[in-house]
Amino acid sequence: MDLFKLVKLQEIDKRLMELELFKGDIPEQVLELKRKLSNVRDELTKIKQDLAETKKQNRMVEMDIKSLTGKLNKYQEQIYSVKTNKEYDAITSEIENLEKQLEETELKGVETLEKEERLIAEVTLLDEQLTEIEQDLGKKEFELQEKLNQTESEQKVLLSKRDDIIPTIDQRLLSTYDRIRRGRNGIALAEIENYNCCGCYATIPAQTVVEVRKMDRIISCEVCGRILVVLNNYIEKTLETNS
Numbered sequence: 001m002d003l004f005k006l007v008k009l010q011e012i013d014k015r016l017m018e019l020e021l022f023k024g025d026i027p028e029q030v031l032e033l034k035r036k037l038s039n040v041r042d043e044l045t046k047i048k049q050d051l052a053e054t055k056k057q058n059r060m061v062e063m064d065i066k067s068l069t070g071k072l073n074k075y076q077e078q079i080y081s082v083k084t085n086k087e088y089d090a091i092t093s094e095i096e097n098l099e100k101q102l103e104e105t106e107l108k109g110v111e112t113l114e115k116e117e118r119l120i121a122e123v124t125l126l127d128e129q130l131t132e133i134e135q136d137l138g139k140k141e142f143e144l145q146e147k148l149n150q151t152e153s154e155q156k157v158l159l160s161k162r163d164d165i166i167p168t169i170d171q172r173l174l175s176t177y178d179r180i181r182r183g184r185n186g187i188a189l190a191e192i193e194n195y196n197c198c199g200c201y202a203t204i205p206a207q208t209v210v211e212v213r214k215m216d217r218i219i220s221c222e223v224c225g226r227i228l229v230v231l232n233n234y235i236e237k238t239l240e241t242n243s
Contacts, residue, residue, distance in 0.1 A: 002169045003215045006177055007229055009169065010189045012162050017186050019151045019158075026144045033137040040133060044126045051119040054112055061109040068105060072098040176218065180226060190226035200224035 075095045082088045166174065180188035190199030192209055202223035204212075212219050212228045219228050 002173050003218070003227070003229060005165055005169050006173065006227070007189060007231065009162065009165055009177070010187070012158050012165070013181070013186065016155065016158050016162075019155050022151060023144065023147045026140060026147060030137065030140050030144055033133055033140060037130070037133045037137060040126055040130050044123065044130060047119055047122050047126065051116065051123060054116045054119060058109065058112045058116055061105060061112055064105050065102065065109060068098055068102045072102060173218070177227070184224065184226060188227055189229050190221055190224065191231050192228055197221040197224060197226065197228065199226040204228065 072095065075091050075098065079088065079091050079095070082091060169177075177188045184199070187199065190197045192198070192204050192212055195204050195206065195209060196202065197204055199221060200223045202221060204221070208219060208228070209230070211217075213230045213232075215229065220226065221228055
């Protein structure tokens, strides 16, 4: 009966789960650190681009201030050589206009300079965060690799055994097993011990235990829904197969 094969399959699946649990939440930590690393890198790239543009704006502002200052000095020198009120008014108007432009440009220069300083500080902070995340990621990846090295060979053997046994089990029985597994934390079969289901500790009637011992059909626990088995029968069956 396929129930004996199902017991063997659960042994394999249970051990595979134990190997996964051995890794703990390190795989999730590694993925989270990689996401953080990617986000920080993207943000750093964006801010560096903004910083480069701000520095460019600062250079342009400095050039504008230099140009306006030069023009202003020129007109201020000319004001002393004018001969008519009309010329005086014209130059005075230009001076006022240039002074206004210069004031606005200098204010813009202060703003862009402050922005540049702020962006430089942000780049420094993100660089520090990036280094810290890279160090944490390196440690976690090393730790994960150590765990994988300890479990990889056994996991490969178990997966190979699982691949071998799966085709030999009736598909309907296998579907039932997989369905119960998904709903019961990976454990689809429950052994009966002292007339109790080991999955939920519900009491199993004596007549049901007698039927379960035959291991010739699916009998489920009425409380937890797991497939009931008596492993003494499984051990005896295994000994018979090996002899």
